Amino acid sequence: MMTWWETFRIAVAAIVAHRVRSALTTLGITIGIAAVTLSVGLAQGASASVSASINSLGSNMLTVQGGYYSGPSDGMIDTSTMVPLSLADADALADRDAAPDIAGVAPVIQTGFELATPDNAVNTMAEATTADWLSVRSRSLLMGTFFTQAQYDDAEPVVVLGSSTATQLFGDASAAVGALVTASGNSFRVVGVLGAAGGMMDSDDMVVLPMTTYLQRLSYGNEEPSAIYLAATSDTRLTQAYQEAEALLLARRGATDINAAGIMIMSQQSLQDAMAAVTNTLTLLLGGIAAISLVVGGIGVMNIMLVSVSERFREIGLRKALGARRRTILMQFLTEAGMLALLGGAFGLGLSALVAWLVTAYSPVPIPVSVPTALLALAVSASIGIIAGVYPASRAARLAPIDALRRD
Secondary structure (H helix, E strand, C coil), X not given: CCCHHHHHHHHXXXXXXXXXXXXXXXXXXXXXXXXXXXXXXXHHHHHHHHHHHHHHCCCXXXXXXXXXXCCCCCCCCCCCCEECCXXXXXXXXXXXXXXXXXXXXXEEEEEXXXXXXXXXXXXXEEXXXXXCHHHXXXXXXXXXXXXXXXXXHCCCCEEEECHHHHHHHXXXXXXXXXXXXXXXXXXXXXXXXXXXXXXXXXXXXXXXXXXXXXXXXXXXXXCCCCEEEEXXXXXXXXXXXXXXXXXXXXXXXXXXXXXXXXXXXXXXXXXXXXXXXHHHHHHHHHXXXXXXXXHHHHHHHHHHHHHHHHHCHHHHHHHHHXXXXXXXXXXXXXXXXXXXXXXXXXXHHHHHHHHHHHHHHXXXXXXXXXXXXXXXXHXXXXXXXXXXXXXXXXXXXXXXXXXXXXXX
């Protein structure tokens, strides 16, 4: 009776004897394991990056946005038109008597325009807002100051740059404070640079300026806020702040349902849940597509093992004539199939680790390859090899010694 060591040694010898064929057999498994591992890692990295971006907005923040009115018309509201937010809505939400759990309110007009210096120019996203924006958004300053309430009231031509915008314009963010930039023929003085927010969504490529300044110098009409940011008094009072904002806005519109009133109020948790649902779906989709290559790799292992059985009929017949049991022959070919798949899995992990390192080093989205994922990938590859080798191995084990010896 053969020992496990002898079975392993014969399997290694068979694989080494047909190096090129073995390498091509493992290639399908290698590509499949790398594709699955990288797909899962990419989804995990994207999810973590988006979560970091959302968390950078502050865990106690709510975002109010306008929508389409879908309730019954009262003669005042056209059911087919957008119901915009207004500065009056922001003022109502800032009333601490009516909304005691809302600590700060910052309406914003979001737009894009070109900022320029004598040497550089960039297209960036602008947020025209109030002096409370910095605290409501839980952002910090890298250097300089944020514009003050007095500068807001006087509509002074001042701006605060995101750190990446400042770097693009001046080369060094420290050179931005006090410098002048132009937009649409207007000059603005840079009073501060925001600290880095990070994350997948680049919140560092932006410019913030007083809404009054924007409306007087850059606006083409009487624009309304694109959104209203709200800060709850604490994380634990976020639900109460949401309910107070909802009640106030419904009362202002004379509606009983927030969707019918054309209002959306989003919390950080709702954004996290929505992104989690999207990334989970993408993970399943990408993983399913990548798993097809594993199936193809398994079929390749089966084909090669069938060829191996055909080539070794005389060896099998001789071994069975000398007393080798059916179980011994079965284990011999299953071991070879499992080793081929395991080698493909190891190479696949090496390839995925290399690609993940390159992507992480040269892109904003990291691709983590965790130890549990690696171990699971190896287990899956070995299982595929064993499953794919069952039929060839059983075929070899069923051969009668006399029939095997008579084959060419």
